[in-house]
Amino acid sequence: MRRAVVTGAAQGLGAATAERLSGDGVEVIRVDRAGDVDERVDVTDEAAVADLARRIGAVDILINSAGIVGPNLPLVETALGAWRATFEVNVLGVVSMMRAFVPGMVSGGWGRVVNFASMAGKDGNPNLAAYSASKAAVIALTKSAGKELATTGVLVNAIAPAVIATPMNATTAPDVLAHITSLIPMKRVGEPQEVAELVAWLASDRVSFSTGAVYDISGGRAVY
Known part of the structure; x- marks a missing residue:
């Protein structure tokens, strides 16, 4: 059984x-700060991360989904402390x-890492400079x-979602949310289950010749 x-x-x-x-039979260790x-x-x-790795041992799959929106402000009004936190x-x-966790995967000769980036990391969202810049860093x-x-x-890939119906977007300023939703040609936000389907594929044996890639899941918003 794979462990994630x-x-x-x-x-x-x-x-x-x-x-x-879990539905694919993977043993999942769910991590969050609360x-x-x-x-x-x-x-x-x-x-704390090092201690976690010592306690649970090697895993086959690492999904880096933890993230924050950061300041919803024009760039010149943002504080460096907020940038650092983001x-x-x-x-x-x-x-x-x-x-x-990657060293254990390398030792085992098999691993899948999926990092959560964002469309914001590709084309930038106004008033979300820190978030956009951080997601561009995840892509690189x-x-x-x-x-x-x-x-x-060990394959390492990223996903770049557009707006998805999640609690994190509840903290995004309404005008910003409206703007980035308007950019989606499908004229709707995505659902978490739609994103999870892509992640499950990238975390599986079904992917064998893709690494260092960024997969858009954006309802057609993708710009490059």
């Missing part, structure tokens, strides 16, 4: 992904989890790691 760690698993895309992987999960761990706490979760949290991180690990049996 899913961060941000208390709600939204992380919860939907954990449920979908909520009804298997392990309460803050991904920005490097020592990058701590959205970028360094992914780095910490990969540093903790994925491409770099995918190349590094290309001959190890």
Whole structure:
């Protein structure tokens, strides 16, 4: 049986992904800093992440779903502290989890890492500069790691969703949410289960010749 760690698993895309992987017979360890999960761990706490890896041992699949929106403000009104907080979760949290769990995958000769980026990381969302920049960093991180690990049996890919119906978007300013929804040619937001289906595929044996790639799930919004 494959084993997976899913961060941000208390709600939204992380919860939907954990449920979908369980349906495929994967043993899922759900991680979040709060909520009804298997392990309460803050991904920005490097020592806590290392301790998690020691306690649960090697896994086959790592899903980095934990993320925050960050400041909903024009760039010049944002504070550096808010930028740091956004990058701590959205970028360094992914780095910490990969540093903790990828070595075990390499040792086993098989692994799947799926990082949650965003369409914002490709074309930028107004008044969400920190979030957009952090997700662009996740894309570059994925491409770099995918190349590094290309001959190890460990595949690293990312997904770039557009607006999805999750609790995180409840904290997005209504005008910003309306704008980014209007950019979707399908004229609707996505559902968490639709995203989870893509993640489950990327986390499986069905993917064998794709790494360092970014998969849009955007209702047609994709720009490149």
